[in-house]
Amino acid sequence: VSSSAVACVLVAAGRGERLGDELPKTFVEVGGRPLVWHALRALARSTRVAVVAVVVPAGYEDKAGELVRDAGEGMSAVVVAGGATRQESVALGLAALPVGTDIVLVHDAARCLAPPDLFDAVAADVADQHDAVTPGLAVVDTLKQVDGSGRVIATPDRSALRAVQTPQGFRHDVLARAHAAAAERGDHDAPDDASLVERLGLPVHVVDGRPEAFKITRPHDLVLAEAVLARRGSDNPTGARRRS
Numbered sequence: 001v002s003s004s005a006v007a008c009v010l011v012a013a014g015r016g017e018r019l020g021d022e023l024p025k026t027f028v029e030v031g032g033r034p035l036v037w038h039a040l041r042a043l044a045r046s047t048r049v050a051v052v053a054v055v056v057p058a059g060y061e062d063k064a065g066e067l068v069r070d071a072g073e074g075m076s077a078v079v080v081a082g083g084a085t086r087q088e089s090v091a092l093g094l095a096a097l098p099v100g101t102d103i104v105l106v107h108d109a110a111r112c113l114a115p116p117d118l119f120d121a122v123a124a125d126v127a128d129q130h131d132a133v134t135p136g137l138a139v140v141d142t143l144k145q146v147d148g149s150g151r152v153i154a155t156p157d158r159s160a161l162r163a164v165q166t167p168q169g170f171r172h173d174v175l176a177r178a179h180a181a182a183a184e185r186g187d188h189d190a191p192d193d194a195s196l197v198e199r200l201g202l203p204v205h206v207v208d209g210r211p212e213a214f215k216i217t218r219p220h221d222l223v224l225a226e227a228v229l230a231r232r233g234s235d236n237p238t239g240a241r242r243r244s
């Protein structure tokens with residue numbers, strides 16, 4: 001089982017409009033290193049991931065190659081330019097993976113502090129039992145469904161809801177089929193990869209997510225990321241450190 005070839009598509013090609021920096025979000029720094037560097041470092045420290053397709057905005061390929069060399073600890077990686085939507089960026093990354101990939105993880109570089117053992121746990125769950133796996137956390141806020149004017153329509157039962165994260169893991173053939181079917185339907189803007197598998201009518205399994213796999217979306221999230229890195233300190237599982 002553990003001999004399955006595991007690859008990861010690391011999507012880093014978004015603009016980061018909600019963060020509002022001039023740089024693409026994944027090239028903004030925390031702890032003195034770009035978000036995508038932290039994500040690459042965690043992937044390099046995963047024991048199961050053998051190869052990574054890094055998907056970056058057009059024009060950032062060379063910079064990404066440098067980050068792979070610096071963070072990758074000899075990791076095998078290919079860098080490709082992304083698309084207009086996250087879904088298209090994932091598809092471009094999938095197309096760049098080597099033939100013979102059995103299991104593929106898809107990860108948001110914006111979740112740059114997701115720990116190495118989360119990649120391993122998701123890959124193991126795909127290898128051992130499930131075709132499609134996503135980490136998820138219980139929802140802490142009460143959620144309201146609203147209409148266009150802000151009027152509350154419903155209060156869904158929170159106990160049945162999960163806030164899902166990445167890395168999501170799939171049998172490669174299942175994810176490839178899910179993306180092909182979406183393209184055929186004319187869908188290009190899926191919120192995540194698991195939802196494309198759901199559309200095939202196939203089961204998706206939720207495993208325990210990790211608070212540190214939160215997504216850097218708005219400026220406040222950078223404050224949180226700095227705090228997480230500071231707490232990791234010198235005994236630091238992703239090797240992130242401040243430049244002096």
Ligand code: CTP
Pocket residue numbers: 011012013014015016017018019025026055082083084085086087089090107108109110111215216217
């Ligand atoms: N992503 C991508 N290609 C796109 C859009 C998003 O590779 N066309 C990636 C982002 O770089 C990020 C992940 O998908 O790592 C999750 O997307 P999100 O957090 O929404 O990032 P952005 O799209 O960059 O941010 P925003 O929506 O605020 O513009």
Ligand code: MG
Pocket residue numbers: 014
């Ligand atoms: Mg986005």
